[in-house]
Amino acid sequence: MKRVRLNVFCCSVIAGLLAGCATSVDNLAINYHADLVAQQVNEQSLLSGDKKLNIQYLGVGGYLFQYGEDSIMTAPSFTNPGLINVTLPLSIEPDTDLVDKLLPAHAKQAEFILVGHAHYDHLMDVPYIMQQHMPEATAVGSTTMTNIVTAVIDDARLLDITEHAADGQQPGRWIYNRNNTIRFMPIKSDHAPHFMGIKVMSGKYEDALTELPSTAYGWKEGQTYAYVIDFLDIQQQPIYRIHYQDAASNSPDGLMPVMADSKVNSKAVDMAILCVAAFHQVDDYPEAILQQTQPRTIVLGHWEDFFDNNSFDNNSVDNQNKPVKGVRMTNIDDFIQRVEVVKTDDATTVLPAPFSWIQAY
Structure with missing residues (x-):
């Protein structure tokens, strides 16, 4: 009974805190690089035999990485339930019509879907996408992730990475x-608290579910993971390295271990993909990640408001007239200023609009 009362209290507090307006981004330099332009560049590079890396931001923690004819994706989120449905909590489910519309056609060839953690705004659309659009893709993530998705997806298409993960300097x-x-x-x-040091939707599943969760609180976080993603040359040596996070974390969580690559002492990080949401709830973020990785390109993700925010259309060549707001209770300008203080002088910072493309250099 006490736990039920605590959950109701937390829901009420969260609803009250988040019910305010989303953060204005009118003063921020948002990247609206259009889908069509990036596709033309990628096609030209394939014709010339020169493999390029192009990256499309899908919103929240979702990214599509196209490298020549191969691709990989981090968990996309197109269904954005309203605030009341999430916090009370009421029933939520994937908006399959919206997913059908917004999932880029070129994403369907991705071999893996990397899942950082199992909250609804990262995982809820993934089972449907795997069933209807990506029948050969493998979802990668925590034990909790696999125990949720196994309700509708065969275990052969799920990879529990517990035994594969770097831990500290190991x-x-x-x-x-x-x-x-x-x-x-x-x-x-790890995943930052949501507000006032309180983390909601935490917990894990030790056993396989027989049906997908019906409320936001059923999509438990599980173990959170960051990823290092390498794109390799014909000698299978890394020529482009990305450090990816879909949740802000307390240092040293999420930091890269010391890695030695064959034929080279160590491959530098070319791009760091960061999470803006809830960054102020943890210490030394994004400073610790950037000081360690010193990337040439810094991408700020999970920055837009994701409650009832389905206004972007990936079929539009120009999204600049589409309304977009920043994630609530977050000072995005402060995050950018903190990035500027610690980034290297030649590093570029990108705040991508959903479905815009990010050119890798």
Whole structure:
């Protein structure tokens, strides 16, 4: 009974705190690089035989990485339930019509879907996408993730990365795609509290579910992971390295282990993909990640308001006239200023609009 009362109290507090307006982003430089332009660039590079890496932001923690003819994706979130449905909690489920509309056609060839944690805004759309659009893709994530998704997806298409993950300075194990052109290593990380030091929707599933959760609180966090993603040359040496997070974390959680690559002492990080949401609830974020990785490109993700925010259309060449607001209770400008203080002088910072493309350099 006490736990029920506490959950009701937490829901009420969260609803009250989040019910205010989303954060204005009118003063921020948002990247609206159009889908069509990036696709033309990628097609030209394939015709010339020169493999390029193009990255499309899908919103929240979702990214599509296209590398020549191969691709990999982090868990996309297109269904954005309203605030009341999430906090009370009421029933939520994937908006399958919206997923059908917004999932880019070129995403369907991705071999893996990397899941950082199992909250609804990262995982809820994934089972439907795997069933209807990506019948050969493998979902990668925590034990909790696999125990949720196994309710509707065969275990052969789920990879529990618990034994593969780096932990502190102990390196993990690389996982390769079928063509040995992409590899990734999970890193044990954590998820920032949501407000006032309180983390909601935490917990884990030790046993397999027989049906998918029906409320936001059923999509438990599980163990959170960051990822190092490498794109490889024909000698299977890393030529482009990305450090990816879909949740802000307290240092040293999420930091890269010391890694030595064959034929080279260590491959530098070219791009760090960060999480803006709830960054102020943890210490030394994003400073610790950026000071360690010193990337040339810094991408700020999970920055937009994701409650009832389905206004973007990936079929539009120009999304600049589409309304977009920032995630609630978060000072995005402060995050950007903190990035500017610690980034290297030649590093570029990108705040991508949903469905915009990010050129890798």
